[in-house]
Amino acid sequence: MQLNTIKPAEGAKKARRRVGRGIGSGLGKTAGRGHKGQKSRAGGYHKVGFEGGQMPLQRRLPKRGFKSASLKFNGEVTLADLQALGKEDVDLVTLKEAGLVGQLVRVVKVVKTGELSLKVALKGVGATAGAKAAIEAAGGTLA
Structure with missing residues (x-):
């Protein structure tokens, strides 16, 4: 086999679509753009999500929810985790x-x-009222 004899597999290369090149091509006259309207005209296009002046979907939907950016700095550990x-x-x-909280957690x-x-003696770690009671009942401390 020589480099100059290598050919792609049969049917692997397909001729590109040449629009506006006559009736026989199947894409003559309107070149697949249909009749009239903004999208049929040269240079006539619009931004993504534009609905012809109708209120766009992202503005029709209600504003809902919020996720605080500071959540990634907060961690939670259970009593079962401390036992393990x-x-x-x-x-x-x-x-x-130990991998119980993420590296970003503060x-x-x-x-x-x-x-x-x-x-268990906790240092620099908070606890809920119920958890605090359970830790102290087991003989542990919170600092």
Whole structure:
């Protein structure tokens, strides 16, 4: 095989569509643009989402919801997570190393989900009222 003898597979190369080249091409006269109207004319086009002056869909729909950009800096840990972690001293760095919270997280709160029997000392980590009671009942502390 020589480089000058290589050819594409049969049917792989298709001739480009030549519009406006006579009736026999199937795309003569109006060249597939239909009759009249803005889209049939040269240079006659509009921005994406334009509906001919009708109120566009994105403006017809009601404004709803909001997602705070600061959510990615907040984390949540359960009592069950602390039990599974099995460490006595827990702080933000410990939770990040264990993969319980993301690397961007700055503020962590413990929520009362699951059981805790370990004595855990939390440093720089918040807790809900129920979680705080459960931690102190297990002999732990919050700082």
